[in-house]
Amino acid sequence: MTASTPVAFEDPQYREAIVDLLGAIAYGEISAFERLAEDAKLAPTLEDKVAIASMATAEFAHVARLRERLTELGADPFAAMAPFQEPIDRFHEYTAPGDWFEGLIKAYVGDGLANDFYREIAAYLDADTRELVLASLEDSGHAAFAVDRVRSAIAADPRLGGRLALWGRRLMGEALTQAQRVIVDREPLSALLAGGVDRPGIDLAAIGRMFTRITERHTERMAELGLDS
Template sequence: MTDTSATSAAAQAPSGVVDLLGLLAYAELVSFFRLSDAAGLAPDLAAKGELAGVAATEYRHYRMLHERLAAMGADPEAAMAPFVEPLDAWHGRTEPRTWLESLVKTYVGDGIAGDFYRTVAEHADAETAEAVRGAVSETERAEAVAVRVRTAVQEDPKLAGPLSLWARRLVGEALSQAQLVAAARPELAALVARGATGGDSGEGGSGGKGDLAAVSRLFAGLTEAHSARLEAMGLSG
């Protein structure tokens, strides 16, 4: 794609698409570093290898999104920049205290974020939707993380309660942060509103209170998948 056609593609992209891809790209990059660190702290070689594989997948997803942004004529680093502070703040508030908490954060936190990105991306262009689906696909390696938590809970049932509370906290923090991001990025909020309402975001227009309310409704609608992930780890909702 030439510079001129790339710039034209970016200009024609639906509102909020560059924000969506920038947000997801930075999320994948941070996840790569976080999982790499977690792999180094894993208690055995099998766990180290599993998490290293997940981290490598996250980096491939980051590169794919980075290339998609560049192909659209957007500056990938500039697209990610508005989301550095809010995502770093979320990770700072949800820093795991134990190895098992880090696994729950990987499985539940990344999973519910993936549900959110997929739902919103369905109202972007087809290439963007495909890129997002590819970046947030849950792999067999992610399922291995759930198996490790479930095994630990079966061996020590007292872990279930605290880990369930931790999982709920992750979702609550994610919702709070999403609302802050949406308030600061009205075009992204409008795209989220279309995802929440199936394309009809007429409650207040781009950046309006209706769009911000739609962010809350969208996350609330993801609780079914969240409950399924808790069950996969042997935890209760």
């Protein structure tokens, strides 16, 4: 730690929570890279393949800064990511897309839900960590790409919309369950939301409102895709 280290890090529980959070986000970025690389294999055109591969590269680029920050905090980046490998991999196993369009929606809707969750938590972080987290969650261009491809496909085949709407609802349920498990199972993150040195806390009612906001943003994304939520 240096003289410029935020006062919040005087609380060892806060440091542990930040290591947990950055580890979760870092492994999520690695997972996103892997999934986008797999999605590229399903791409119907060469243009789509290159676009998805470029997005995968952008996701992986976020990992370097997260690893650097974990090292600065005196943590082993790989040890920090390890607790999240199994639950994140399990989520992706349960929500493996069946085709190109399901993959597009999963990356747009599923990753969007996870990012909303981390943005909500970012409100309880010191300024430097909050900036790093928000930068790591920046859209790699997938949002506009997914909306364009899905809307065009539904216009060509309206029947596709019903199936993809159901898929979006399933992703929503699985993602919210995963987020709630993270809060419950990871004691440092639970403590982070409870507040501490120079930081406000969040009560159960506020947690409920947080998940309501995440649900509302999911509804907005589905509408952008031209799908019912």
